[in-house]
Amino acid sequence: MTMSETTRRTWIALGPTETLFAAAYPVGVLLALPFVDERDTWEALGAFLWLLLAGALAVAVGIPLAVHTVGRYTARFTEEWSTMRASVAHLVVGLGMGALAAALLVLLGSVPMPAAALALVLPSGVAALGTYLLMPLALRHQWIRIAAWVLGGGPVALALALWPAAIFGYS
Numbered sequence: 001m002t003m004s005e006t007t008r009r010t011w012i013a014l015g016p017t018e019t020l021f022a023a024a025y026p027v028g029v030l031l032a033l034p035f036v037d038e039r040d041t042w043e044a045l046g047a048f049l050w051l052l053l054a055g056a057l058a059v060a061v062g063i064p065l066a067v068h069t070v071g072r073y074t075a076r077f078t079e080e081w082s083t084m085r086a087s088v089a090h091l092v093v094g095l096g097m098g099a100l101a102a103a104l105l106v107l108l109g110s111v112p113m114p115a116a117a118l119a120l121v122l123p124s125g126v127a128a129l130g131t132y133l134l135m136p137l138a139l140r141h142q143w144i145r146i147a148a149w150v151l152g153g154g155p156v157a158l159a160l161a162l163w164p165a166a167i168f169g170y171s
């Protein structure tokens with residue numbers, strides 16, 4: 001049984017998306033930290049832990065779901081568009097997915113909205129735009145796919161390893 005071309009392209013896109021998000025997320029968290037209330041150190045620590053948990057969930061669950069659903073649809077919808085229009089569409093979709101994740105983080109955690117937006121919205125947009133721009137190279141060169149999966153697999157493995165510690169605490 002062989003997979004369809006759309007499914008093949010989706011699996012190829014997952015590696016660069018994971019890698020780009022994992023590279024941009026720490027920058028987003030560092031930009032978000034000034035918006036966390038520093039007067040109460042426990043609240044600041046709680047917000048930082050919520051941001052770590054959100055990043056782990058985004059890498060392990062959110063990005064694969066987004067790439068295999070919304071990303072696949074967006075790629076199919078924009079395949080006849082110019083590169084500039086399709087890039088903007090992918091950027092907007094990535095920012096929108098990050099905004100949904102940020103809204104969930106604000107509702108469920110004790111993270112201020114500006115901090116959640118900087119930590120999740122910007123990296124999601126960067127990952128979506130970067131993946132779209134890298135896809136022609138990734139489809140042509142196998143070494144790019146391998147490098148993206150190796151670099152993307154590290155953050156996924158780290159997220160899965162830190163997930164129980166973030167949920168159950170350290171002992």
